[in-house]
Every structure is written in C-alpha cells, then in structure tokens.
Amino acid sequence: MPSNTQSQSIAQYGQWYYVEAGDYCAAILLKFSLALSDFYFLNPQVDSTCSNLWANTSYCVKPVGNIETYSGYTTATEATTFTRPVTTTDFVPSSIQTATLQPTASGTISDCYVYENAFDANSKIEYLSAADSCSSWAHFANVTVEQLLEWNPSLSANNCVLQAGKSYCVQKWRTPPNVVLPYDYCVPANRTRIPASTFQPSHCSCYTNFRIQDKNNFNCSMAPNLFGITVAELTSLNPWIGSHCDTGIWSQLTSDGYEQVCVLRYGTQPTGSQQPPPV
Numbered sequence: 001m002p003s004n005t006q007s008q009s010i011a012q013y014g015q016w017y018y019v020e021a022g023d024y025c026a027a028i029l030l031k032f033s034l035a036l037s038d039f040y041f042l043n044p045q046v047d048s049t050c051s052n053l054w055a056n057t058s059y060c061v062k063p064v065g066n067i068e069t070y071s072g073y074t075t076a077t078e079a080t081t082f083t084r085p086v087t088t089t090d091f092v093p094s095s096i097q098t099a100t101l102q103p104t105a106s107g108t109i110s111d112c113y114v115y116e117n118a119f120d121a122n123s124k125i126e127y128l129s130a131a132d133s134c135s136s137w138a139h140f141a142n143v144t145v146e147q148l149l150e151w152n153p154s155l156s157a158n159n160c161v162l163q164a165g166k167s168y169c170v171q172k173w174r175t176p177p178n179v180v181l182p183y184d185y186c187v188p189a190n191r192t193r194i195p196a197s198t199f200q201p202s203h204c205s206c207y208t209n210f211r212i213q214d215k216n217n218f219n220c221s222m223a224p225n226l227f228g229i230t231v232a233e234l235t236s237l238n239p240w241i242g243s244h245c246d247t248g249i250w251s252q253l254t255s256d257g258y259e260q261v262c263v264l265r266y267g268t269q270p271t272g273s274q275q276p277p278p279v
Helices: 026-030 035-042 134-141 144-153 213-214 220-227 231-239
Strands: 013-019 057-063 114-117 167-171 204-211 257-264
Touching: 013 026, 026 035, 026 057, 026 134, 035 057, 035 167, 114 134, 134 144, 134 167, 144 167, 204 213, 231 257
Parallel strands: none
Antiparallel strands: 013 057, 114 167, 204 257
16 A cells, blocks of 8 residues: 555555546546446545545555445445336238349349349339449349359449349359368459450369569469469460460559469369469
8 A cells, every 4th residue: 555545545455546736536537447436435535526636645446356345335226117018909010022023134044042133213222323233232142243243144244233124143052052172272253353365264163363473473384383284284274375474474464463363274183293382
C-alpha cells in the first residue's frame, strides 16, 4: 500500500491510482473500466457527485477478485414485469406465390440444383443491369463468376449480364463437391487472366498464376521440374507463347501484372516424376 493513500479507502485493494491536480472521476473510471458505484464503494470518502477528490493522493481502483464477495457490498436489481400480450385470434400466414420459372437460356446445363429468373421490369428494381450482373448473382448464390459462365454458356465473359425473360443455373450442386486439384499450385480459373488461345476451363484441369514479379526467377526450362510437363507441352497448351518461350510467356500479362497459364490438360497426367512445389 502506498504511503499517500486516502485513509478511508478500502484496505482490500488490487490496484491504486495516484490522483493529481486536474484528474476527474470519469477519466479515472474509463481508464480502469470501473463502475462509478464500485469506485464509491472502494473509496467511501468520495461524495455522491465525485467532486471532492484529493490531489496527490492514491485511491483504490481495483478490487481483489470479485467485488460482490466484499462485506457490505450490495447489488440492486430493478424488478421488471413483462405482461403477456392478449391474443384474440390465431395468426395464419398466407402462402407466398413464387414466380414461374422462365425458359432456360440457350446452352444452360440441365442438371442444375437451383435455377433463377433474371430480374425484369416487374421486379421494380431501379438498376436492372447492376442487379442482373454476374457478379451480383455470384455473390447472391455464393459461387464464382467463372462457374456461372461454365454453367450458362450463353453469358459473355466480357459483359456478363443475365437477360430478362430467361432463367439460369446459379447453383449446380446442393453441396459443392470437395474437388482435389492435382497439385497445390492449381488455382481457380479466372477468365480475365486467361489469354484467348490458352486451353479454356473445359479442356484444362490446372492453371497457375504467373506474375510480373516472377519474370526474373523463371525460365521455360524449369517447366518439367515445376509442372511435370515438357516445354513443348507447355507451349501446346498455351499457343500464344509462341516459339520463343522465355519471352513469349510474358506477352499476355494483364494490366494488374498477372496471367493464367494452363499446365495440365483434362484427362492427362504430367510427364515429369517430381512432385512440384507451390508457385
């Protein structure tokens, strides 16, 4: 116990605070997360308006253990009475009429778990194009835009918007399958990063991201060890690379410095024997 404690403060203390000129109760209570009523209990000298703190004096600001176990400590709980509302009639909810499903868009898969109509003028939505954008529907259905494009081939990757008067597959499965990709460097297909002449998702089972930062660390001769394929297979899967692999492979970087490269065709196995590390 410090020698400058307020003599009336409780002796069973956990922590003291040295009050200086300019201190006030609200700041002290906030600093120590202490209720005002508990501060009064621990320091009986303090008046009901907390206006008589002594400067250059230590006050108790923390009890030892649970303050409710202290002798003389009381808790006041206001009594509250809740009245049960009077029910005159039983509430019978009316059935909700769901919209008739519109014809599916051309090419949309037939074995889909959830089909939804595109929004139309009857939806009373102010910005229809934004509401019917693939990004909005992907967010709603908890899927990716790439999956919507795969399940609904009539959608355009460049301007992906659902058309009024049509229905689309927005969830292919009730529970998404646990897909195990062949290697840990495989990433989900991102059509904005896949060059046009690359094997597209329907023919490629594994893409990897190339970044502009990788340019100083990668050359095509590393493909067999990294991806288990030959340089010829790499350029065959990605014809845009051309005959000069070490320069051509960087020719399709997007504005954000990325491109996706196919490193495994569907239904094939890599020719290399090494298990590649993540890229």
